[in-house]
Amino acid sequence: MPTISVKQNLLRRLVESRGRVHDVEDLAFRLPLMGTDIDTCDEDVLDIEIFPDRPDLLSPETLFHGMMPFLHDSPPSPRLAVKPGTISMRVAPELSDIRPVILGAVVRGLELDEDIIKRLMDHQEKLHFALGRGRKRASIGVHDLSTLEPPFRVEAVERSHSFIPLAMDEEMTIDEILDKHPKGVDYAHLLDGMDKVPIIFDANDSVLSFPPIINGDHTTVTEKTRDIFIDVTGLDLRACEAALMLICLQLSVLGGLVESVRVTTCEGKDWSINGTPIEHKVERELVEGILGNSFSDDEIEEAIRRMGGQYKGDLSGVLSILMPRWRFDILHPIDLVEEVAIGHGYDDLAYDVPKAPLTAIPRQDGHLRRRIREALQGLGLIQIQSLTLSNDSDQFTSMRWKKDGAITRMTNPITTEHTILRQNILPGLLRLLAANRHHDLPQGVYELGTVVIDHTNRDRFAFLVAENSGGFASLRGRIQALMRDLGCQDWTLEVLEGGPWLEGRSASIIVNGITVGECGELDPHVSESFDLNVPMSGAQIDVQLLASVMQDPVH
Secondary structure: OOEEEEEHHHHHHHHHHOOOOOOHHHHHHHHHHHOEEEEEEOOOEEEEEEOOOOHHHOOHHHHHHHHHHHHHOOOOOOOOOEEOOOOEEEEOHHHHHOOOEEEEEEEEOOOOOHHHHHHHHHHHHHHHHHOOOOOOOEEEEEEEHHHOOOOEEEEEEEOOOEEOEOOOOOOEEHHHHHHHOHHHHHHHHHHOOOOEEEEEEOOOOOEEEEOOOEEEHHHOOOOOOOOEEEEEEEOOHHHHHHHHHHHHHHHHHOOOEEEEOEEEOOOOOEEOOOOOOEEEEEEHHHHHHHHOOOOOHHHHHHHHHHOOOEEEEEEOOEEEEEEOOOOOOOOOHHHHHHHHHHHHOHHHOOOOOOOOOOOOOOOOOHHHHHHHHHHHHHOOOEEOOOOOEEOHHHHHHOOOOOOOOOOOEOOOOOOOOOOEEOOOOHHHHHHHHHHOOOOOOOEEEEEEEEEEEOOEEEEEEEEEEEOOOOHHHHHHHHHHHHHHHHOOOOEEEEEOOOOOEEEEEEEEEEEOOEEEEEEEEEOHHHHHHOOOOOOEEEEEEEHHHHHHHOOOOOO
């Protein structure tokens, strides 16, 4: 989840500008009730983690706007003041198959400094993550309007087109930008397979932006900038509209005046930024049924007011609520129920007992899984839970294991460490021991978890012990104790070659004639690839195979 760091002096200045008192202790106590998780709140700084459902809190200014009604009883402002403007932007029809959503707005009368510009850029990048899904659904560009000549137009150009991108001194073609410019390298995948790409031009044919990659070099916002042009492009109209409004909201809190831009879309329709709130409806019965409380109109009005909205009344049991258009997270009536709950306060909701029958039975494999955990814990091993995301190097190259069927890969991984869904549990245990290598030996851990093979979930468990002495004899003792506790009578170990194991010190685990797993001492070369240099032994077993060849003594 995104984290923002806000200087208390900035919050104090903003709060006091509205005639309220900024109390750090009260902020630390009550702000989490609004749906944030505080990491640090002292006299100097507020570090908070913003939940994914509140992208409207990702900058100090929009956080201030959202918290004023909640913490300081200020009148809500669900409407963004927008002045009709004279600037226009025309989108070419062929953009419909490339990047169909292209929006714009202007904010005038700003007084910027280095800190404000930094906060604006930081907000932009956080919105790229939270709303834009890495710039795919929405990407934002901000430009110094004084360097541009309206009207603007957006065209699809060939990859041979060239201009000077931001942070460069000479012209580069589109292909060169995607291959060599840092931002081009990061986001080139968004334009894979496209012969043409979008470019925003002004009336002088100067390039404003090459969305979603990079701006032109001459539109950079500086401390001398007074008027800003904002473009938002993407694939999702709702995400783009919310991103545009949140940037405008941030700048309006700083004293800017928002002005509309008349956009002629690729479909030939006119669009301009709309600052009016959206009317939502929810049945009173749903609100009161889920929350277990009966609410008066005054209580609902107060709850919605604290959440930044306006309650319009109850018409035949249907509540009408106006919420800001930038509240991208309100998608369903249940979201309004949550708004009422947060605004009213969870501590003041009714208590009730479940009325539905709660009789349950264990999963079919529940007994076996429980016995596996109890057996491994009985061996003194500590249970861990690692990520199901992994990478080819950890899963196969370093472990010297072959791929077990088709691999499920991430389409757009955020990091090279998390590119596939794991097929093996053991590499995660090695990563954990590597992170804890400064602790004393012995260390023993296990995990019972899900792997994905041929795009299908399977259960496997593995254990790993790092100790200075013991070797294969100790490992065999652990396997023997495990099989005894699981009730396996007909089992044996057979010589195994390959894998991460030390040659001559590894074995396949055979139960009733079926190979269910493998075990052994880890080869030091494998250990070193995980930055470990201690003797280790372990095993990995397939739960489904084990269940298929042994009888569950509980049934």
